[in-house]
Amino acid sequence: MDVLEQTFTLHVPSSTKNLVMIRDFVNRVAEQAGLEESNRSKIELAVDEACCNVIEHAYGNDVSKEITVRATFDGDAVRISVIDSGAGFAPDEVPQEELRELIRQRRTGGLGMRLIKTLMDEVRYEIEPGRRNELHMVKKVRQG
Amino acid sequence: MDVLEQTFTLHVPSSTKNLVMIRDFVNRVAEQAGLEESNRSKIELAVDEACCNVIEHAYGNDVSKEITVRATFDGDAVRISVIDSGAGFAPDEVPQEELRELIRQRRTGGLGMRLIKTLMDEVRYEIEPGRRNELHMVKKVRQG
């Protein structure tokens, strides 16, 4: 499809208060990209999870920090990057526990990254600690 | 009130398609700033008008251009700037016709700037043609 690539960017303070705004933003972009509701919901949730990780882990709940959500789409895909300037981490070294095990340990987290990978078609981290950490996520416009 | 100043920024392609997204954004910021609904609606409309002017007049409906909406608030006020890099203009030289006169001339426009000035507490243009034109608007959080 011949659709001009369009870019949308949102910068907000790093606070869970802003998750509603972030989800609205992502939903509107996905709507314009022509995604049906079920895929819009998937992107919305994946971006929410990515931003929660930034708020909690990258910035340690410091509201003076800023999260950037950048979204582009063309006829083929919606591409979303969640960008922070926090500590960074080694995504491949994060242990992925079974739900049964998380429950046994009375854990209340540990599902976010799995959810992101399940919801999106491509997921890739680009980490430069303290400078610019980006989580790139892709959702195809037409599946199959 | 001791509220940390917070900044929110949205960049979108210059298209009337994106007005819904811009209004959502402004509404969410105004909601967080603690504005009641009637003032949220005023800011929403003023920013819509400002962005329409950018889309039509500053960028001549060229979707490859970008509009920036920047919003900050503290305990006293919500401050919104609509920023473009278009041709610029001389706001003080724009004639303000009476509604009766606009109707007589079968005009379909000419109300936007008046609306912005009526809706907001402070309105100021900062024009650098072709580089950076900003329309700064302020709405006080507590009136009177």
Add this chain to the structure above:
Amino acid sequence: MAENFSIEATDEGDLTTVALGGYLDAHTAPEFEATLQERIDAGRVRIVVDCGALEYISSAGLGVFMGFIEDLRDAGGDLKISGLIPKVREVFELLGFDALFEIYDDRAAAAGSFASAAAG
């Protein structure tokens, strides 16, 4: 974004009712303008615009009302407005539309005002 705006025109006798819903902004105003233009081209000059389901209006939407009213009145017709929710009515009033347009509480009252004008 089609879901955010709706428009439906109905002809009944010599009255045309245009019902608007959702957001009337610079993106959707052209559809409103085209619908009115089409009815007027078909010779319809008595028009009620029912805004009962209209949630938002910006000056681009108001501009459509401005652009047609004189020609309609010159042709012996009028464009009357009904059903404004308070938030939308406020915008009409801020700009002085209430002094230059006939605004009614509901569609029936607006339609009735045409009938009584004809009778009078």
Add this chain to the structure above:
Amino acid sequence: MAENFSIEATDEGDLTTVALGGYLDAHTAPEFEATLQERIDAGRVRIVVDCGALEYISSAGLGVFMGFIEDLRDAGGDLKISGLIPKVREVFELLGFDALFEIYDDRAAAAGSFASAAAG
């Protein structure tokens, strides 16, 4: 953003029903957690979380379910879930919650399952 989330806990006999509405995300999950904790501290261990009005859930909300279930079961109680709309149910299922939690169509069915367990 308070308007975007609602929670209401009701005790009836030995059953506590917690009704959730709106968005359960990282911003609102602490309120859900605090409400559950308070009921459990009061000795309530048979809990139905009615999600009939819940429109959105993220992993922060799911984490609350995870954190309490073992202690409740160890204490001879349980936490059962009812009324998931399809979009929310999908998230529960994506992560395998449907295999580890009892999920019912409505609040009455969830409540009834406690009663019949007690009878059995």
